[in-house]
Amino acid sequence: MADQDSSRSAQMTAVNNPTSSLASSRATAATPSTSSSSNEDDTPASTSQRRPTNARKMPPTFRNSQMLVKLYPGCDPKAEPFVVHKDWACHSSSVLEAAFNSNFLEGQTQEYRLDIESIDEDVVALFVHWIYTQKLDLSPVQASGAETLPTSSNKDIVLVKLWVLADKLVIPSLQNKVIDEIEETRRSTRKVAVYSLSYVCRNTSRDSPLRRLFLAQCAGHLKTSSFASDPLNYPQDFLIQLVMLLKDGMTPEVKERLRPRHDMSVFKVAEN
Secondary structure: OOHHHHHHHHHHHHHHHHHHHHHHHHHHHOOOOOOHHHHHOHHHHHHHHHHHHHHOOOOOOOOOOOOOOOOHHHHOOOOOEEEEEHHHHHHHHHHHHHHOOOOOOHHHHHHEEOOOOOHHHHHHHHHHHHHHHHHOHHHHHOOOOOHHHHHHHHHHHHHHHHHHHHHHOOOOOHHHHHHHHHHHHHHHHOOOOOHHHHHHHOOOOOOOHHHHHHHHHHHHHHOHHHHHOOOOHHOHHHHHHHHHHHHOOHHHHHHHOOOOOOOOOHOOOOOO
């Protein structure tokens, strides 16, 4: 009877003073339990439902092989599209994924135009090849129907355009592969692709990794005669950055040697 009276008294207290009851329940919930149920969150079922903060996207498959999208190269309305599996295209680029799954025109038509300066079939062929293989291969360029196989200069400009395309589509892994390929080409040919500099400067920011690579290559590997032989290859903005880079890299000894001395005769013209 005493227990029943105590229970009834507690119930009446909760009805008459709900705030006190709520506080009591919160305090009870906040008190750690010593029973075996205290590790409920660590059960296999609950652990498997947790999302890791650094989770990576699952690789694409061909399960949805009927879901296709079209990638149009450049701005030419007559250009033939490249047909790609949607899952693979979306996995390669967050930009494409957002576009093809949106309510905008790209999402409605499942078509995306790569309207970037001079992005032609050769560039998109390399990009599509990379989507499926994660490798760079110039064989699609060589099979494009050109009368001659691409020279190293053609290879360089295509790679530069591919880097710009990857930059617009936010694909850093492809950008880094292209950087490695450009440097490897320079080492094998012992030439810097200076004919690409105008395109690079028009389509990249001053602090872009691609522009910094060409600045380093020109500063470290070009002969001084190369600048005079074809000055049109070097945009003004690029030359300003190159001078700044060389100036910052000068040792105190070099700077001292270049400074005007007390003997100013070396800067004066001969007088009759």
